[in-house]
Amino acid sequence: xxxxxxxxDDLDVNDVSVLFDTAAEMHDVQRRSVxxxxxxxxxxxxxxxxxxxxxxxxxxEIAGKWLSADVINVSAKGSSVSKGESLRDTVLTxxxxxxxxxxxxxxxxxxxxxxxxxxxxxxxxxxxxxHEHPTQALLDAYTLQRRxxxxxxxxxxxxxxxxxxxxFRSNILLLHKLGAHVTVVAPPTLMPAGxxxxxxxxxxxxxxxxxxVLPDADAVMMLRVQRERMNGxxxxxxxxxxxxxxxxxxxxxxxxxxxxxxxxxxxxxxxEIAADAADAAQSAVLDQVxxxxxxxxxxxxxxxxxxxxxx
Amino acid sequence: xxxxxxASVPTAPDGPTSPGSVLEGRIVLDxxxxxxxxxxxxxxxxxRNKGLDKLVLLGIPTRGVHLARRVSExxxxxxxxxxxxxxxxxxxxxDDLRKQPTRGPHHTVMPPGGVDGKVVVLVDDxxxxxxxxxxxxxxxxxxxxxxxxxxxxxxxxxxxxxxxxADHVGKNLPSARNERVMVRLEESDGYDDVRIAPMDSLxxxxxxxxxxxx
Numbered sequence: 001x002x003x004x005x006x007x008x009d010d011l012d013v014n015d016v017s018v019l020f021d022t023a024a025e026m027h028d029v030q031r032r033s034v035x036x037x038x039x040x041x042x043x044x045x046x047x048x049x050x051x052x053x054x055x056x057x058x059x060x061e062i063a064g065k066w067l068s069a070d071v072i073n074v075s076a077k078g079s080s081v082s083k084g085e086s087l088r089d090t091v092l093t094x095x096x097x098x099x100x101x102x103x104x105x106x107x108x109x110x111x112x113x114x115x116x117x118x119x120x121x122x123x124x125x126x127x128x129x130x131h132e133h134p135t136q137a138l139l140d141a142y143t144l145q146r147r148x149x150x151x152x153x154x155x156x157x158x159x160x161x162x163x164x165x166x167x168f169r170s171n172i173l174l175l176h177k178l179g180a181h182v183t184v185v186a187p188p189t190l191m192p193a194g195x196x197x198x199x200x201x202x203x204x205x206x207x208x209x210x211x212x213v214l215p216d217a218d219a220v221m222m223l224r225v226q227r228e229r230m231n232g233x234x235x236x237x238x239x240x241x242x243x244x245x246x247x248x249x250x251x252x253x254x255x256x257x258x259x260x261x262x263x264x265x266x267x268x269x270x271x272e273i274a275a276d277a278a279d280a281a282q283s284a285v286l287d288q289v290x291x292x293x294x295x296x297x298x299x300x301x302x303x304x305x306x307x308x309x310x311x
Numbered sequence: 312x313x314x315x316x317x318a319s320v321p322t323a324p325d326g327p328t329s330p331g332s333v334l335e336g337r338i339v340l341d342x343x344x345x346x347x348x349x350x351x352x353x354x355x356x357x358x359r360n361k362g363l364d365k366l367v368l369l370g371i372p373t374r375g376v377h378l379a380r381r382v383s384e385x386x387x388x389x390x391x392x393x394x395x396x397x398x399x400x401x402x403x404x405x406d407d408l409r410k411q412p413t414r415g416p417h418h419t420v421m422p423p424g425g426v427d428g429k430v431v432v433l434v435d436d437x438x439x440x441x442x443x444x445x446x447x448x449x450x451x452x453x454x455x456x457x458x459x460x461x462x463x464x465x466x467x468x469x470x471x472x473x474x475x476x477a478d479h480v481g482k483n484l485p486s487a488r489n490e491r492v493m494v495r496l497e498e499s500d501g502y503d504d505v506r507i508a509p510m511d512s513l514x515x516x517x518x519x520x521x522x523x524x525x
Binding site for chain 2: 001018021022025028032034036037038039067301302305306307
């Protein structure tokens with residue numbers, strides 16, 4: 001396994017299966033009364049979050065703590081970042097305190113990669129701009145694999161704001177590695193530029209018509225409409241988005257009854273996903289959250305527990 | 312790359328097990344010796360515990376799990392009832408985690424009824440430094456609080472580095488520190504035997520010397 005986890009491309013299929021196996025064991029630990037393993041005792045992990053996050057940050061925090069690492073949270077708000085410190089200075093300052101792992105979320109694509117060149121610490125990308133969010137993709141695929149047995153030859157639909165979605169980018173790479181057939185669905189305005197050429201390379205299909213894709217899907221992954229990144233007119237109104245691309249009660253009826261519904265959260269209920277779909281028995285949303293802790297324990301363990309040189 | 316479990320199986324660090332290449336050592340226990348030793352251990356466990364009351368077997372992966380299952384089968388024959396059986400993974404409790412490439416954990420299975428207040432017999436293949444057992448005791452601490460913990464091993468080869476001893480021993484095997492003890496079991500290796508061999512380059516390839524699980 002590579003020293004850092006910056007992109008899904010850092011992992012080969014074998015790495016993914018090792019991470020999933022360990023995550024499955026960690027899942028069992030979550031059900032124990034004493035949720036503590038000593039594997040990362042004496043190691044320090046800093047969560048460096050330049051963007052808001054509840055589940056990713058707390059999930060990394062819990063994961064680190066259950067492995068006995070010391071976990072410190074640094075968020076941009078209320079830190080020296082708000083006084084104008086540069087990313088590099090923040091990272092060097094934190095690293096100088098003797099940190100072993102750096103979990104970073106930043107609004108700029110490529111931030112994690114950049115940071116990994118400034119520090120000796122292991123860097124884990126917890127979302128960089130519109131680029132990647134590898135641990136989210138891992139927990140999504142892990143959740144689907146647990147629900148469906150395998151991803152090989154399964155049809156997965158990824159629906160929503162693709163342009164701004166790092167979750168989508170990481171998921172495309174990972175699902176393809178695991179043998180799934182992915183169709184991405186979005187209004188033309190939210191389809192990333194150059195997607196046609198990319199889809200040929202990366203082996204996925206594109207569609208503007210959710211109703212055509214949905215009946216054949218073995219799993220569906222709804223993406224959040226990212227209002228904070230919506231500074232252009234991507235669609236006329238929220239209502240119109242829901243009619244064209246929301247997972248409504250009507251569409252839920254069309255979906256295979258055992259097809260898991262994923263959403264990376266936080267959900268805009270009534271916008272991209274109806275409450276009926278979010279709370280349906282086939283909804284995997286809460287599974288994803290608990291899988292998130294297991295996957296992050298697995299990632300932290302494999303990147304931080306072993307010998308330093310990473311033989 | 313992360314080494315997978317198979318890369319750390321002590322008997323076959325370099326690929327397929329072929330008697331003759333890796334296994335040039337001397338056989339100290341053959342299949343029948345192993346069988347007799349396990350039968351005796353099973354009876355000892357029952358005698359010491361005066362029956363099945365509160366008894367629980369916990370195998371330490373990988374070979375300790377197979378041995379624990381065999382002991383439980385023998386106990387079931389004698390007593391006509393099942394002894395609760397579990398497995399206890401120690402990977403994340405090892406004291407040499409930082410000195411080795413990272414290994415994935417094995418499965419931990421709580422025995423039916425748990426371990427609280429029980430007489431737990433830990434089962435492993437080889438007792439050497441005692442560090443595996445120390446790790447197992449720590450791991451057990453996170454699962455519950457047994458009334459008593461005992462240790463059963465197929466082979467005790469000496470050279471303890473910690474104040475730990477076994478309660479039930481299949482064979483005491485005097486060995487030199489620079490020798491290797493290799494246990495093969497039908498379930499994982501296709502054969503039943505225990506061999507002792509001079510240390511060769513294998514050990515230096517990161518194979519754990521205890522003959523213990525990865």
